[in-house]
Amino acid sequence: MPTPQHSSVLAAAIAVGLAWSSVTAAADVLLQHVQVYDGTGAAPYSADVRIRGTKIVAVAPQLTPEPGETVSDQRGLALAPGFIDVHSHADSGLLDDLDAATVSRQGVTTVVVGQDGESVFPLGKYRAQLQATPPAINVASFAGHATLRMQVMGKDLYRASTPAEQVRMEALLQQEMLDGAFGLSTGLEYEQGHFATTEEVVGLSKIAAASHGTYLSHVRDESTKVFESYDEILRIGREAKIPVGITHIKMGATSVWHQAAKRMPAYFEQAKREGVKLTPDVYPYTYWHSTIRVLVPDRDFFNAEKVAKALEENGGAAAILFASYVPDPTLAGKTLAEMAAHWGLSPVAAYMRTIRETEAQLETGISMEDIIGTSMSEDDVSWFVAHPEIAFCSDGALHGSHPRGAGAFPRILGHYVREAKVLPLPEAIRKMTSLPASRLGLADRGRIAPGYVADLVLFDPATVIDQSTIQHPEAPPLGIPAVMVSGEWVIRDGAVTGKRPGKALQGPGYRAAR
Numbered sequence: 001m002p003t004p005q006h007s008s009v010l011a012a013a014i015a016v017g018l019a020w021s022s023v024t025a026a027a028d029v030l031l032q033h034v035q036v037y038d039g040t041g042a043a044p045y046s047a048d049v050r051i052r053g054t055k056i057v058a059v060a061p062q063l064t065p066e067p068g069e070t071v072s073d074q075r076g077l078a079l080a081p082g083f084i085d086v087h088s089h090a091d092s093g094l095l096d097d098l099d100a101a102t103v104s105r106q107g108v109t110t111v112v113v114g115q116d117g118e119s120v121f122p123l124g125k126y127r128a129q130l131q132a133t134p135p136a137i138n139v140a141s142f143a144g145h146a147t148l149r150m151q152v153m154g155k156d157l158y159r160a161s162t163p164a165e166q167v168r169m170e171a172l173l174q175q176e177m178l179d180g181a182f183g184l185s186t187g188l189e190y191e192q193g194h195f196a197t198t199e200e201v202v203g204l205s206k207i208a209a210a211s212h213g214t215y216l217s218h219v220r221d222e223s224t225k226v227f228e229s230y231d232e233i234l235r236i237g238r239e240a241k242i243p244v245g246i247t248h249i250k251m252g253a254t255s256v257w258h259q260a261a262k263r264m265p266a267y268f269e270q271a272k273r274e275g276v277k278l279t280p281d282v283y284p285y286t287y288w289h290s291t292i293r294v295l296v297p298d299r300d301f302f303n304a305e306k307v308a309k310a311l312e313e314n315g316g317a318a319a320i321l322f323a324s325y326v327p328d329p330t331l332a333g334k335t336l337a338e339m340a341a342h343w344g345l346s347p348v349a350a351y352m353r354t355i356r357e358t359e360a361q362l363e364t365g366i367s368m369e370d371i372i373g374t375s376m377s378e379d380d381v382s383w384f385v386a387h388p389e390i391a392f393c394s395d396g397a398l399h400g401s402h403p404r405g406a407g408a409f410p411r412i413l414g415h416y417v418r419e420a421k422v423l424p425l426p427e428a429i430r431k432m433t434s435l436p437a438s439r440l441g442l443a444d445r446g447r448i449a450p451g452y453v454a455d456l457v458l459f460d461p462a463t464v465i466d467q468s469t470i471q472h473p474e475a476p477p478l479g480i481p482a483v484m485v486s487g488e489w490v491i492r493d494g495a496v497t498g499k500r501p502g503k504a505l506q507g508p509g510y511r512a513a514r
Contacts, residue, residue: 028052028069029487034079034458039293039437041430049079051454054486054501074458081365081433081446082109082455082485083409086281087216087247087393089113089400091120091141093335097398098135099496105476107457108394109485110138111507112436112443115395116218117187125453130504136490138455140440142178142216144147145204146192158299160197165267166204169479173207178444179510182440185247187342188229189294191362198232205240211509216289216437220298223253223313224263224377230267237276243439246280247499248395251380252288252373253313262381268389279439282384285343287374289323289395289402291355291367301355307348313333314375317347321470322399325355326368333472336371361429372402372470386417386423391436403473407466410477414465418481440506458482 029051035044036059049056064069082431083106090103091113103111104166107484113119120126123141130139148169149157163167173184184204187193205215215236219229230246237244250258271278293299295310313318325331331339340350358368382389392412396405404411409432416422423431437446445453457480464479476494483491 004005006359008404017134022296027298028066030063030065030069030071031079031458032063032073033075034077035461036448037078037080037426037429038449039081039430041426041434043426044078048136049456049457051446051484051487053394054453056448056450056452056454057216059448061308076338076460077458077481078461079448080429080457080459081437081448081452082457083107083432083484084110084112084390084442084446085394085396085409085439086245086391086439087115087326087395087434088113089115089127089285089395089397090137090419091139093398094135094139095129095133097483098133098500099498100135100137100398101476101496102398102406102474104136104485104490104496105480105482105494106394106406107459107480107483108137108409109455109457109483110140110442112142112440113142113184114181115185115187117185117193118188119144119147119176119181119185121147121151122179123176123181127504128178130502134500135502136485136500137497137502138485138505139502140182140507141180141207142183143181143212144184145171146190149191149192149196149263150171150202157192158195160195163191163202166200170204170207171469173204174211177207177208177211177213177507178513180504180506180510181208181213182507183215184208185216185218185243187218187445189218189222190291191293191299194220194297194299198235199330201240202236203243205236209240209242211507211512212441213508214243214245215240216247218247222250223297225297226253226256227263228252234267234274234276237271237278238274242277243251243277244440246256246278248288248377248393249280249282249384249390250288251349252375254315254375255313257377258379260380262385264383278389279391280389281391282381282386283377283393283395283404283408284381284385284416285404286374286376286378286381287402288376289372289400290372292320292369292371293350295320295351295373302352304348307351310348312352314373317350319374321372321374323370323372324367325354338464365370369505370401382416382420382422385412388427388431390431391439392428401473403468403469403470403471403475405468406474407468407477410464410480413459413461414463414477414479418461418464441511442505454484456484
């Protein structure tokens with residue numbers, strides 16, 4: 001039997017379907033009687049919104065239909081600018097999945113990729129591919145630090161770069177900025193970037209800064225030394241004179257739980273005093289998705305004392321779930337504690353065994369394992385979600401094992417706004433739209449106003465919610481019946497339309513060079 005929530009969603013979908021029965025891709029559209037959340041954080045208001053081609057051309061309390069215009073009465077639904085996912089891994093496989101349904105069904109119209117130090121190289125070629133075969137969503141890319149290192153240093157990455165290698169990486173980055181990168185990203189917790197010095201990153205960040213780019217970082221340690229990592233990112237911003245983003249900000253170890261409200265305000269104040277623009281983002285979950293190797297940041301994997309401490313700090317072996325395990329696929333879905341029992345080993349010895357059995361991935365670059373770790377506290381996540389300067393992200397893949405890839409944005413709207421009341425809806429929309437658009441320099445996106453690109457999402461504030469889980473990570477959300485990109489519906493009645501109007505967006509260096 002359908003729940004009241006499901007019935008409401010079904011009724012809205014039927015109404016939308018009737019209103020759209022004569023829609024064609026080329027038609028200009030008039031949306032009537034929507035509750036407009038304009039992206040600024042202002043209170044919503046009832047209005048009609050006219051879209052002509054790719055742009056919003058009018059927003060008013062009442063607009064008279066014009067000849068040839070498709071009129072769509074959306075009474076009872078809210079209209080917001082398309083959501084901008086400031087940290088996405090949708091670039092992996094996007095050219096093979098141009099509809100990107102797990103992304104667009106969330107209301108996301110723009111993804112920011114090239115994250116954690118890894119990007120498609122060279123960016124110019126990737127942008128050309130996206131232009132030749134457009135996806136349903138817009139794509140903005142950063143240049144990955146680890147990608148630059150691998151281009152110059154090959155597989156010899158467990159060390160700092162030499163001065164000559166630094167020069168070559170800087171030249172490559174300069175070209176990536178000219179080809180449209182929005183800045184530099186690092187994954188300093190991962191093998192490919194971990195052994196870079198702060199000075200190496202500062203030097204590269206100066207190149208990004210010269211093209212008005214931003215520095216984003218999966219910081220060096222998200223657990224016990226998280227605050228030292230934040231000190232490093234402020235230093236990079238100060239010395240390179242560049243905005244700095246803490247990627248998927250978290251307190252990722254039990255020893256630093258409940259510290260966000262106590263200690264993070266001082267970091268924002270310090271950044272302001274030092275003239276550093278701090279631009280973090282967060283996803284709305286207490287569990288993360290990565291590799292087993294990040295649990296021991298200094299890579300001393302066979303030091304039993306360090307491994308035991310790492311497991312304890314991450315909630316214990318029962319809190320570490322293997323989403324995949326190539327050496328024995330039957331172990332996927334088991335926790336490290338269960339694997340240890342299966343092997344007849346202690347959790348520490350089982351951890352060491354997984355390191356040995358997946359060593360080949362360092363040579364091949366092909367993942368042999370990935371884990372979902374539950375090691376954040378809800379009060380810290382909620383503080384980050386509510387903070388006015390912290391944008392939202394998924395950190396999700398198109399077909400990943402973590403439910404964030406299909407549910408991050410509706411989870412904010414449904415759980416954190418409506419149910420937990422962590423922040424008001426207009427503010428949540430602002431943090432999904434105009435805030436990230438401003439940071440990226442996207443002057444014509446992120447708001448509902450004449451002249452802005454018609455990237456839009458229709459949703460029901462009373463029912464919107466995520467449904468994706470660890471067991472069903474790609475389950476679609478409820479309460480988001482329609483999504484528009486550049487004036488075309490890519491989601492309608494909750495279903496993919498097959499339209500692919502997405503753009504390869506141009507970073508500040510590209511714009512300046514042209």
